[in-house]
Amino acid sequence: xxxxxxxxxxxxxxxxxxxxxxxxxxxxxxxxxxxxxxxxxxxxxxxxxxxxxxxxxxxxxxxxxxxxxxxxxxxxxxxxxxxxxxxxxxxxxxxxxxxxxxxxxxxxxxxxxxxxxxxxxxxxxxxxxxxxxxxxxxxxxxxxxxxxxxxxxxxxxxxxxxxxxxxxxxxxxxxxxxxxxxxxxxxxxxxxxxxxxxxxxxxxxxxxxxxxxxxxxxxxxxxxxxxxxxxxxxxxxxxxxxxxxxxxxxxxxxxxxxxxxxxxxxxxxxxxxxxxxxxxxxxxxxxxxxxxxxxxxxxxxxxxxxxxxxxxxxxxxxxxxxxxxxxxxxxxxxxxxxxxxxxxxxxxxxxxxxxxxxxxxxxxxxxxxxxxxxxxxxxxxxxxxxxxxxxxxxxxxxxxxxxxxxxxxxxxxxxxxxxxxxxxxxxxxxxxxxxxxxxxxxxxxxxxxxxxxxxxxxxxxxxxxxxxxxxxxxxxxxxxxxxxxxxxxxxxxxxxxxxxxxxxxxxxxxxxxxxxxxxxxxxxxxxxxxxxxxxxxxxxxxxxxxxxxxxxxxxxxxxxxxxxxxxxxxxxxxxxxxxxxxxxxxxxxxxxxxxxxxxxxxxxxxxxxxxxxxxxxxxxxxxxxxxxxxxxx
Numbered sequence: 001x002x003x004x005x006x007x008x009x010x011x012x013x014x015x016x017x018x019x020x021x022x023x024x025x026x027x028x029x030x031x032x033x034x035x036x037x038x039x040x041x042x043x044x045x046x047x048x049x050x051x052x053x054x055x056x057x058x059x060x061x062x063x064x065x066x067x068x069x070x071x072x073x074x075x076x077x078x079x080x081x082x083x084x085x086x087x088x089x090x091x092x093x094x095x096x097x098x099x100x101x102x103x104x105x106x107x108x109x110x111x112x113x114x115x116x117x118x119x120x121x122x123x124x125x126x127x128x129x130x131x132x133x134x135x136x137x138x139x140x141x142x143x144x145x146x147x148x149x150x151x152x153x154x155x156x157x158x159x160x161x162x163x164x165x166x167x168x169x170x171x172x173x174x175x176x177x178x179x180x181x182x183x184x185x186x187x188x189x190x191x192x193x194x195x196x197x198x199x200x201x202x203x204x205x206x207x208x209x210x211x212x213x214x215x216x217x218x219x220x221x222x223x224x225x226x227x228x229x230x231x232x233x234x235x236x237x238x239x240x241x242x243x244x245x246x247x248x249x250x251x252x253x254x255x256x257x258x259x260x261x262x263x264x265x266x267x268x269x270x271x272x273x274x275x276x277x278x279x280x281x282x283x284x285x286x287x288x289x290x291x292x293x294x295x296x297x298x299x300x301x302x303x304x305x306x307x308x309x310x311x312x313x314x315x316x317x318x319x320x321x322x323x324x325x326x327x328x329x330x331x332x333x334x335x336x337x338x339x340x341x342x343x344x345x346x347x348x349x350x351x352x353x354x355x356x357x358x359x360x361x362x363x364x365x366x367x368x369x370x371x372x373x374x375x376x377x378x379x380x381x382x383x384x385x386x387x388x389x390x391x392x393x394x395x396x397x398x399x400x401x402x403x404x405x406x407x408x409x410x411x412x413x414x415x416x417x418x419x420x421x422x423x424x425x426x427x428x429x430x431x432x433x434x435x436x437x438x439x440x441x442x443x444x445x446x447x448x449x450x451x452x453x454x455x456x457x458x459x460x461x462x463x464x465x466x467x468x469x470x471x472x473x474x475x476x477x478x479x480x481x482x483x484x485x486x487x488x489x490x491x492x493x494x495x496x497x498x499x500x501x502x503x504x505x506x507x508x509x510x511x512x513x514x515x516x517x518x519x520x521x522x523x524x525x526x527x528x529x530x531x532x533x534x535x536x537x538x539x540x541x542x543x544x545x546x547x548x549x550x551x552x553x554x555x556x557x558x559x560x561x562x563x564x565x566x567x568x569x570x571x572x573x574x575x576x577x578x579x580x581x582x583x584x585x586x587x588x589x590x591x592x593x594x595x596x597x598x599x600x601x602x603x604x605x606x607x608x609x610x611x612x613x614x615x616x617x618x619x620x621x622x623x624x625x626x627x628x629x630x631x632x633x
Contacts (some may be wrong), residue, residue, distance in 0.1 A: 125140055141206055248516075266553060
């Protein structure tokens with residue numbers, strides 16, 4: 001696993017030895033092993049550290065002198081798949097695969113194209129380019145931000161890293177809680193980018209290059225998902241194109257890897273990947289499946305259908321409730337953030353298992369969002385189909401604002417409250433429904449939040465960053481807006497960090513075949529009717545995989561990578577959860593009303609709650625939110 005970090009020193013406040021000391025401290029939480037030796041570059045203007053890729057110069061005295069003698073220092077953390085094409089285009093045919101290719105190509109692209117260089121790369125990466133002549137720093141993420149980069153900017157320093165904890169340990173500033181972020185988190189289960197849970201620590205957006213010069217920041221967005229569905233083709237055209245591009249995506253990801261792993265659940269996405277690997281590639285791989293003893297959550301039997309069909313080298317393991325308790329703290333630390341998604345736990349064990357056999361694992365992330373593959377998409381389309389004059393009238397006259405102020409019980413989930421929630425849901429405009437399925441709805445926030453903390457909600461609209469970005473697609477249909485939101489926020493801010501964090505904590509690299517550059521460009525052209533057709537989700541994918549993936553998997557209801565939370569939280573993990581949430585330290589943070597938070601917890605543990613009053617997702621969020629405070633503050 002590689003990383004990058006560093007900081008600028010605009011006022012030359014720090015000596016070279018001081019910079020080296022700070023930089024060494026920043027690298028420590030990023031190293032997979034204490035003896036992992038990063039490459040360091042320190043001048044009066046900047047301090048940079050990264051772990052060299054195998055296609056970059058090693059950290060030796062000679063290579064350091066060679067790099068420091070040039071005015072441009074490039075680094076790419078990740079993988080570039082069009083490396084051979086770029087070598088040919090740029091005249092580097094004499095450079096063999098492991099001969100500093102990334103270093104030379106990144107430098108040549110920057111010299112030729114400046115800050116626009118990233119649009120010529122096909123890969124999963126983050127990169128930096130330091131130009132000592134212009135004293136400018138470029139930091140770039142790939143098209144979907146599969147590898148995150150964070151930064152903090154002040155008058156004297158611009159501090160950056162692949163993980164927030166590295167920025168914090170620089171001690172060049174005093175970290176603060178973002179109370180706006182605290183309010184965002186129980187709304188979505190994540191903080192929508194570019195903000196984070198830390199005040200003034202920001203995330204570089206997907207498909208973006210930022211240029212830092214004299215501590216002034218300029219952003220250049222080189223790619224954003226845009227609908228291009230003007231030219232409609234036949235169903236077979238899209239099926240053929242999808243199969244071809246996915247095959248090429250897998251070809252790129254397996255080309256230089258002799259040993260790989262792939263996740264295999266009982267769903268369409270991972271089954272499609274493993275089926276293609278088995279039938280079209282002469283590559284050895286291990287398929288990894290996690291399961292549970294609870295039959296309704298156990299995916300092992302369905303994964304076994306695929307594994308046995310193609311005689312895969314298959315590993316399946318069963319997770320127990322006692323396995324996940326230590327992960328609440330471990331994964332909160334790795335994410336630098338609390339998390340709501342309990343699928344983090346099986347993801348962690350899948351990555352841990354894969355790491356015993358390989359340094360790369362192929363995931364099935366992406367199609368649920370890009371191909372409208374969840375029950376939420378189905379329900380949304382059904383609601384649009386069943387829309388009527390009465391529902392339109394409630395939206396028009398502003399019933400939503402009236403019901404937002406009505407009281408909701410926190411001690412029981414009564415019939416009257418259910419009616420209020422139903423009317424409130426009906427009154428929400430379609431273009432807002434996709435981000436209104438909150439962990440804590442506004443109806444409940446008024447009662448769970450303290451008066452002081454609710455003022456934070458009023459001052460910082462949780463949808464502020466989303467509304468700004470959604471302006472790009474306001475002329476599109478409601479379902480297309482939903483798709484855009486899912487890709488740009490839910491996928492980027494929740495699902496990808498879950499997979500990436502689970503892998504980084506086990507020193508293995510995830511790769512995302514469905515999120516390949518050319519597949520992303522293709523997804524922009526697919527009409528909605530080929531994504532979801534007569535309430536059949538992932539319509540195009542299922543057609544493409546027909547005959548390859550068993551019908552039993554193609555036609556079964558989507559399960560997701562979840563755990564038996566309610567059973568485990570209410571029984572085996574109750575004491576652990578209660579010790580944290582009933583602790584005075586937790587209750588005295590003044591975010592939540594003590595009486596009402598006790599009421600909903602008692603309602604949950606007695607089995608009387610619903611998703612809208614208190615769910616296992618909310619429990620997960622509250623526990624990790626408190627753990628986050630204890631780790632970082």
